[in-house]
Amino acid sequence: MGTSRSPDETRAGYGPFGLSRDPRLRHLSTTAIAAWLLSLVACGFIVALLGFFLVESEPFLRSRGVELIGSPYWSYRHDRLGGLSMILGTLIVSMIGISIAGPIGILGGIGLSELTRPALRPWLKIMVELLAGVPSVVYGLLGILVLSEFVDFTGLGSRDSLLTAGLLLGIMVIPTVFTLTDDACHAVAQSYRDVARALGLTRTESILFGVLPSCRRGIAAALLLALGRALGETIAVFLVVGRSDNQWPGTGEWLEIIGRSGQTLTSKLGSTEVFIAYSDPQHWGAVVSLGLILLLTTALLTALGKVLMGTGGKM
């Protein structure tokens, strides 16, 4: 899918900065300079974003990094800055989220790609896009007023709990899994289905053995990207997770804490404690380090997902 080049340019090839190796073509137009300047500014911001988290967290991680990822106790008033219970909280809510959104999104995506009339497909795609475009604060409001009542009603957990946050995340990342699965399945050539059907396979078998083997990388990518979304979601989780620090399970309590309120990395980073932390280098270092952990995890998941998807994948 490369951009087409006129033959003389292709032969001449490009040197550094995309300048042509052929001297006749080597001139820097105002357009080129403008494009380069604009993208340098854009890249500058991106580099600054990454650099900020690395530079600001470095001194803290050097001196107290072990405490941050080894201790579950966080109480800045007592200078205890362990992030383990927040990391556990983030893991729990995103795992609940992905185990709900995964099956529903994948089945729905297969349904959209394989079972829906072609004329209907663009409209359903638009609906999924709208669903993905619902602001997370609106999900948060629905979470507080609808979902937490439901969780309370079932008796599985308290209103504001890791469980509520996980369920809400499950609903929120469905569109991501859904639309990426559909894209992956839709990219499989029609002949695969035709051949499978001609061999006498049922529609299910033709999907499972004809279509899915060719797009399982795409579906894996969908799950990874959705997991990245779930890990980083802040506002909706903040509103329903309860935000109580130091929820570390004692022996035999591993299931119980799911139904209790807790804290995630993002709900900590989104709280007003960030403004308090700003005046204390240690506290601020710890907050930025939590941000760095989140950044590295989501970046890794997204990059992995992108690589799995191959070139030409949509977002």
Place this chain on the structure above:
Amino acid sequence: MTPRRICDRAFLAACLAGQFFSMTLLLGILAIVVAKGIGVIDWTFLTSPPAGGGRSGGIGPAILGTLLLVVTTGILAAPLALGLALVRTEYFQPGRVRSFFELVLYTINGVPSILFGLFGYEVIVNRMGLGKSWLAGGLVLAVMILPTIAVSIHEQIEALPPSYRDQARALGLNRAKVIWSVVLPQTLPGILTGTLLGLGRASGETAPIMMTAAVFTGVHVPTGIRDNPVLALPYHLFVLAQDSHDPASISNAWGTALVLLGMAFLLTLASLPFRVGWRREEEAR
């Protein structure tokens, strides 16, 4: 029915159920927000400033603030994204560097928005001395939606039939002229689509602006740049939602949610005509 046929039917039914559930979700969310919010909305609610901690009064300044943020973000992000996309398609040789560049762009798209907020708070608000300001918020949101726009433009440029470019080259146009007379006019739908989609996302974001741009009360219209925060719909809703035991706050929260949802949906839907036109042309080729 044979067991094989039962399995077949069961799987197909499960797929349809997954699809049905997702679609019902959208309709359900819409139905709840509209049903609870529509009664709150009237002219005074849409124009008057909030009062009594959001329990009474309206969301006028918050609507203005969000519009200001969205416009600022669009103006800042579109040219930067266009620059990125042009450099990537017109000036970069396909190869390792370009693939790495693309990977970075995709990765940025996956960075949680709260991290943009933290970055903006430290670097733009404090280090650059802009203070809490609509411009700081616009900058942060612009960086956040850069990949969305850049990828949309990129896709559109890639979809350009090679013959367009070849003909322009054959007429003796140099690379800059090809960009101005072929690539840019043909890419306009991509720029608009990407920008509107990105802005649809940006308009609903709370996390990046609550540290850089938004306050809850006390401002009508910003009068300068530095230390000039705005009210914004998502942040307003975020604060109201935390007051969930108070029925007056909650009823205003539903009204705010309806306006915010409407705004985000309008921006997303506004990008559709451009995409439909572009698809049609692609099919006609």
